[in-house]
Amino acid sequence: MSKPRILVTRHIFPEITDYLAQHFALESNPEDVLWSQAELAQRLADKDGVFITGSHRIDTALLAACPRLKIAANMAVGYNNFDVDAMTAAGVQGTNTPDVLTETTADFGFALLMATARRMTESEHYLRAGLWNSWRYDMFAGAEVHGSTLGILGMGRIGQGIARRGAHGFGMQVIYHNRSRLAPELEAECKARYVSKDELLAQADHLVLVLPYSAESHHAIGAAELARMKPTATLVNIARGGIVDDAALAQALKEGRIAAAGLDVFEGEPAVHPGLLERSNVVLTPHIASATVPTRLAMARLAADNLVAFFDGRGALTPVNTPNQ
Numbered sequence: 271m272s273k274p275r276i277l278v279t280r281h282i283f284p285e286i287t288d289y290l291a292q293h294f295a296l297e298s299n300p301e302d303v304l305w306s307q308a309e310l311a312q313r314l315a316d317k318d319g320v321f322i323t324g325s326h327r328i329d330t331a332l333l334a335a336c337p338r339l340k341i342a343a344n345m346a347v348g349y350n351n352f353d354v355d356a357m358t359a360a361g362v363q364g365t366n367t368p369d370v371l372t373e374t375t376a377d378f379g380f381a382l383l384m385a386t387a388r389r390m391t392e393s394e395h396y397l398r399a400g401l402w403n404s405w406r407y408d409m410f411a412g413a414e415v416h417g418s419t420l421g422i423l424g425m426g427r428i429g430q431g432i433a434r435r436g437a438h439g440f441g442m443q444v445i446y447h448n449r450s451r452l453a454p455e456l457e458a459e460c461k462a463r464y465v466s467k468d469e470l471l472a473q474a475d476h477l478v479l480v481l482p483y484s485a486e487s488h489h490a491i492g493a494a495e496l497a498r499m500k501p502t503a504t505l506v507n508i509a510r511g512g513i514v515d516d517a518a519l520a521q522a523l524k525e526g527r528i529a530a531a532g533l534d535v536f537e538g539e540p541a542v543h544p545g546l547l548e549r550s551n552v553v554l555t556p557h558i559a560s561a562t563v564p565t566r567l568a569m570a571r572l573a574a575d576n577l578v579a580f581f582d583g584r585g586a587l588t589p590v591n592t593p594n595q
């Protein structure tokens with residue numbers, strides 16, 4: 271029997287490409303060209319499966335052009351690049367990479383919170399620009415982290431990781447809001463108290479966003495929500511662009527309605543709203559929360575293993591849908 275044909279949309283670890291090549295007839299992208307959706311559809315037209323990242327979408331138009339496609343393995347835990355209903359209707363399995371990136375992403379969320387609250391990049395720019403010539407009592411005075419109130423919007427695995435770091439490492443009072451409340455033993459482990467979204471906004475000294483992106487969470491933080499936050503508060507987004515209304519955030523920062531923001535994700539990334547770029551009280555990183563070598567390797571391995579298990583007839587390891595037969 272001939273091997274299933276697989277497309278790998280971006281350049282990935284050579285050991286993972288080699289592993290995939292043992293199982294599949296592979297078309298990879300060693301030059302790491304960023305194909306358009308139309309180019310992707312062309313290349314996928316004769317493929318049975320795809321190893322994909324969040325920079326490409328599996329949507330109705332693509333599915334219509336790729337009748338052989340049976341599985342899309344996302345190298346990401348978030349899968350808002352999938353039109354899940356359309357995939358299910360077309361009989362296409364979707365998979366993601368949960369768990370393997372949880373702790374690394376929580377580490378980064380906490381690092382971004384710290385860097386933002388304590389004005390680390392802003393003060394480094396000042397030093398590098400040769401502007402540091404003396405001590406001042408209030409030079410780059412930031413917000414307290416230890417003992418403060420940590421708010422978490424979206425309490426999945428990564429949110430819980432951030433809660434544990436805040437509660438156990440920094441003695442923070444942790445409050446959270448989520449679609450559903452955690453089981454009591456998980457709440458106890460995270461030392462986290464469930465509150466309404468309004469209470470979360472009003473009480474958090476540092477608000478971290480860790481919820482999945484969907485039509486429901488689009489602009490979950492907009493002008494009205496920012497107006498409810500403390501003027502001394504820090505906002506951190508490691509979830510997805512689109513959860514925050516970036517224009518409203520830039521305006522709120524400009525007017526001092528919140529103190530600072532740490533952003534790893536952006537609406538329309540890799541483009542960044544100019545109003546955010548011009549603010550010094552914003553720490554900006556290029557969507558790197560899961561970016562350590564061991565974690566990215568584990569993500570790639572899990573995406574590849576999903577393809578291998580699926581075509582071996584064992585079923586996907588971490589499915590996000592149950593496709594129609």
Ligand code: 8YV
Pocket residue numbers: 322323324325345346347348349371559560
């Ligand atoms: C990915 C992410 O690196 O897992 C996710 O959901 O946001 C990142 O870890 C990125 O989406 C590229 O696929």
